[in-house]
Amino acid sequence: METAARPLTRIQQEKREIILEAALDVFSANGFRGSTIDQVADAAGMSKPNLLYYFRSKEEIHATLMERLLHTWLAPLHEFDDGDDPITEIRGYIRRKLEMARDFPRESRLFANEILQGAPRIMSLLEGELKQLVDKKARIIRKWMRAGKIARTDPYHLIFAIWATTQHYADFDVQVRAVLGPDRDGEGRFEDAARFLEQLFIGSLRV
Amino acid sequence: METAARPLTRIQQEKREIILEAALDVFSANGFRGSTIDQVADAAGMSKPNLLYYFRSKEEIHATLMERLLHTWLAPLHEFDDGDDPITEIRGYIRRKLEMARDFPRESRLFANEILQGAPRIMSLLEGELKQLVDKKARIIRKWMRAGKIARTDPYHLIFAIWATTQHYADFDVQVRAVLGPDRDGEGRFEDAARFLEQLFIGSLRV
DNA sequence: GCAATTTTTGACCGGTTGGACAAAGGTTAG
DNA sequence: CTAACCTTTGTCCAACCGGTCAAAAATTGC
Known part of the structure; x- marks a missing residue:
């Protein structure tokens, strides 16, 4: 009964929030190019593929953050x-x-x-x-x-x-x-x- | 007949200068970690191994520049x-x-x-x-x-x-x-x- | 012109990184 | 219980990147 445009579940919203918080930490300390997805995933307490399930790319995290x-x-x-x-x-x-x-x-x-x-x-x-x-x-x-x-x-x-x-x-x-x-x-x-x-x-x- | 501590030849000094100038351009535009040796070598008009003949590492270029x-x-x-x-x-x-x-x-x-x-x-x-x-x-x-x-x-x-x-x-x-x-x-x-x-x-x- | 030295380069290497993927695990609705 | 869906992970890959090396090319000293 959902619409075609996927609405975010609560879990998705929460996880995305955690990731953005972690990314802010990592990116602001090392710069975008100086940071790795693994560092962000680590700081967010999840694996890299799991992180990439919530954001399609490193770029997308950065864009959302910005x-x-x-x-x-x-x-x-x-x-x-x-x-x-x-x-x-x-x-x-x-x-x-x-x-x-x-x-x-x-x-x-x-x-x-x-x-x-x-x-x-x-x-x-x-x-x-x-x-x-x-x-x-x-x-x-x-x-x-x-x-x-x-x-x-x-x-x-x-x-x-x-x-x-x-x-x-x-x-x-x-x-x-x-x-x-x-x-x-x-x-x-x-x-x-x-x-x-x-x-x-x-x-x-x-x- | 040179002394043990190698004095820089004129070519070496010139090339090092060219490299530092190129590195300043590249590093200041992309940040240290966002820059590659290849980019610097390119901007300096030489090959990467050639650049690394004048500076032992990317770090050394940055340190000298700083x-x-x-x-x-x-x-x-x-x-x-x-x-x-x-x-x-x-x-x-x-x-x-x-x-x-x-x-x-x-x-x-x-x-x-x-x-x-x-x-x-x-x-x-x-x-x-x-x-x-x-x-x-x-x-x-x-x-x-x-x-x-x-x-x-x-x-x-x-x-x-x-x-x-x-x-x-x-x-x-x-x-x-x-x-x-x-x-x-x-x-x-x-x-x-x-x-x-x-x-x-x-x-x-x-x- | 020749030998020693300096400079340049192509090929290569090991480690890292962004990202793909399929399979496994978990959750929920009936 | 089970089928459908959501979440998580291990594994893998191709591209990139810093740096090495041996050999070629250019330069220099005689």
Whole structure:
């Protein structure tokens, strides 16, 4: 009584979830080409052929992972919206992005890996959905500037700078830790970063 | 009549140079594990066994490349020095780092790749040479702050932010281009970035 | 021109990897 | 119990990849 287009059973959904979780671990640590199906299968607690029963290929795992990741990834920018107080809005965006770097470093690294390789699989999304979203937010920022609520500057590069500085704490984590040294290790660095970034961005935007 | 430790012939030096140049191209585009010796040999215009006559292994090519890269990479930070005018000094550092992102994007990406993978091969350098260098520069910055020449903030996170924002234009180049769109493409984006970053950092540091 | 040395190459090898497949094991509905 | 279906696994394969090796080709020193 099922439809011709196979609906996923609950077991299938659960196993696919486990595999994606394992793949996120492995891919983000070793890169796509540096990872093997066996490693993912191992991390997922199943055999390679079993894994390939749920995903037809290594590529398909990666593609599925990327698709989900991008939704999560763009969420903070979607939330960024026209509000009474631009400073509050921007501060909130920075805070959310920094929290994502802290709570989802694997996702950040996987994304960074993809972009570094030239983003072959998500180029169309970057040029389409992402560009339009950024265009929209840039218009909001420009409006604030015209209204004299924040200092005039390039909204695109402002957004790039927020991305770069926040994601740095996920993507370059080992370097940050190495430079800060063992004494300044621990999650305290994220609070220091939050204070610093707020001062950096808000300080330069205040009129 | 040569000494026991074989001195490199001119041909050997030239060929090694050609190989390293080709390897930088290939490794920075595909990552170390995503690249094959054949690809490098191809790009260098020679056969694989011939390439392996000049470098004993793929690892050795990568290690040699990394070593050279790191010297170039830390040069701007070495130049950053105690001066009369902190603003000029910081502005100059930002400009030099941004120029490196523009002129040596492959080096930047290779470095980013290494850090992303956990920096297994250069960890000791990060914890040693790099940390000490940053510590030294952080002390200079703190001195400026105590003298009331720039606003008080965390010098380490300031340096991280400069790294992140400037390298972003090399490492995330495809994303930057995609978001700016075809009309804002071209090298003009680096000048826009320079103006923006100056305003961002100098604006927030001014007392 | 000839011998020693350096450079280049074709052929090959062992290990790894992505993926196929058929058969076995398990589950569910009647 | 049994037939149909879903899940799991052992085995296998072809392609790829890093690296070796011996022999050919080119270069160099005399």
